[in-house]
Amino acid sequence: MAATTDRTRQRRDDVVTTVELDEYGPAVTVPLPDELGRALAASRIVEAAPDPYRPGGWRLRAGGKVGAVALRAPGHPPVTLRIAPKVPVSRLFFLIGYAADPRIHRDGEVSVAEQDELLPALAQGFERSLERALRQGVLQGYRHTEETASVVRGRIREAEQVKRHHGRAFPVEVAYDDYGTDIAENRLLRAATERLLTLPRVPDDVRRRLRHHRGRLLDAQPLTRGIRDLPQWRASRLNLRYQPALQLAETILRGSSVEHSAGPDGRLSIDGYLIDTHKIFEDFVCVALREALAEHGGHSALQARGVHLDEAGAVRMRPDLVWYADQGSPRAVADAKYKAEKPEGFPDADLYQMLAYCTALGLSDGHLVYARGYEPSATHRVRHAGIRIHQHALALERSPEQLLTAISTIARLMAEGADTTRPTQDTVRHRPRKA
Known part of the structure; x- marks a missing residue:
């Protein structure tokens, strides 16, 4: 009991x-x-x-x-x-930040070493990124708007005008681009700020600074509570200083x-x-492997589409990462598994899943990456199939540099194994989108 x-x-x-x-x-x-x-x-x-x-x-x-x-x-x-x-909160925060944008780690944008709880660390890290983003002023830009208005502004949406108003002159359906601070980037930052202000355990000094930042973002339209589809923004030279804060804002708003x-x-x-720590670990492993594999050429697809188990294409599969050659043929596959520590070791079901991935993709090697460091890495050769399944164990208590080094080692093993892989014609037919 x-x-x-x-x-x-x-x-x-x-x-x-x-x-x-x-x-x-x-x-x-x-x-x-x-x-x-x-x-x-x-x-x-x-x-x-x-x-x-x-x-x-x-x-x-x-x-x-x-x-x-x-x-x-x-x-x-x-x-x-x-x-x-x-795992230590600082390590978990590193996984979140790196998965959102590897540059956050490389540029040293965020440090939360003094926090030992998740929510205070997340609030503090976001506030620091937000302060850096707004240091040079609130970003302005063009926002495309389509609305029903009483005066003509921009261009008239003729199809919508006929459909909705049946020939009447007013109101009028218009579309225009408006320049100001009410853009997707500022909406995201305001929404994340307001979400943190409603939560307990946010340190008082961080809460005070967040209120100050919110005051600077009040011209941005607030998001509807519980909205699922966040405003879309595109990375560019103009919003470069915003990007670390935007990545953390999306993490905050998409949290459970x-x-x-x-x-x-x-x-x-x-x-x-x-x-959800499962999602954090899987996102980190996939992004880190994608970055490490870039040194070996080709391109990586995260949550790869266009992979099917059967010849008819009725049974879809979604490997966490598939590494493709430049001409579109698969070279390696990997799946991330965040598992509870169990004395019986790695679950057999993961091996069966990876075997199916390798068979469907025509690969001789598959890689499973686990969030644990207590069992040694293992390689299993499947009978009568010529397929090897490699199981790798990451000890998350290691430093960020050690974790990235371990990921680079896995990427090198994937690249070496790809040299002996001979994809079948069926696996070369699809050319998936780059991640």
Whole structure:
């Protein structure tokens, strides 16, 4: 039976107020109102189930989501649930930043070494990038607008005018380009700033500076709460100073924002911010491999399209990374796997998946990259197939330089193995888009 740990703080009424869990750590039993326990189980933020040996207790176990959430129910004190990553926050932040833009790491744009919690580190890193972005003033640019207006501005959208107004002169459907600060870049920065200001655990000094930055961005239109499709921006010389902040803004806005009501009457609420460490690791490995493989020629496709298991093309496959020669034939394939540490070692299912990738792509070598450093790298030769599957282990507690060196070693092995690969004609037919 799991017991309440010293990291769980309680009030005198024996109702827990703060629960601190470790990513993929052991289950912890805490006293929770049944309403909150059931809401937490339904949210799938953590594994939650009543403890059969302790009345009123709930067994909680964190998976691959890290961050903090607050649970509230009428008549009960609020409960704060914090999930700490199993790697140092500074290392996790490096993975996030590098996956968003490798230049953030190379240029030393962001440092959060003094923070030991995820959300404060993310807020501090974003604020520093935002301050650098706005140091030379708020960026201006042209924004294309299509709207219904009472006066003619720009050009008239004739097809929409006929379709919507059936020959009437007014109102008029117009399209024009407006120059100012209400552009996609500033909308993203304002939305990320406002999202951070609503979250707990943001340091007071960071919150104060974020409010100041928000005041400079008020001319940018706010985003609709819960919007899925973020404004699109394109990297250019003009927005170069904005780019580190924009990459972090997208990370913040695409994070797993937990905000909903539960229960039959909607009286229970769960609010917070979580990040999926599986996605962070997979994005980092793919981007880092793409950067390292660029030195060996060809091009890499992330979440490669146009790969099918069967000859009819009915069974689609999406390898994390496929490295192609310049003429379009596949040379190597890799998949990133963020797994919990288990004594039985690497899961067999991953081997079967990689075997299917190699068979469909006509490759003799496949590479699996795991987020762990406790098992040695292994190579398996598949019987009667002539296919080798390589399993690589990354120790995330290593320094950023050591991690990138390890990735470069994997890329070199992929390039060496590609020299012996002979793709079939079926695998040369498609020419996927570059990532």
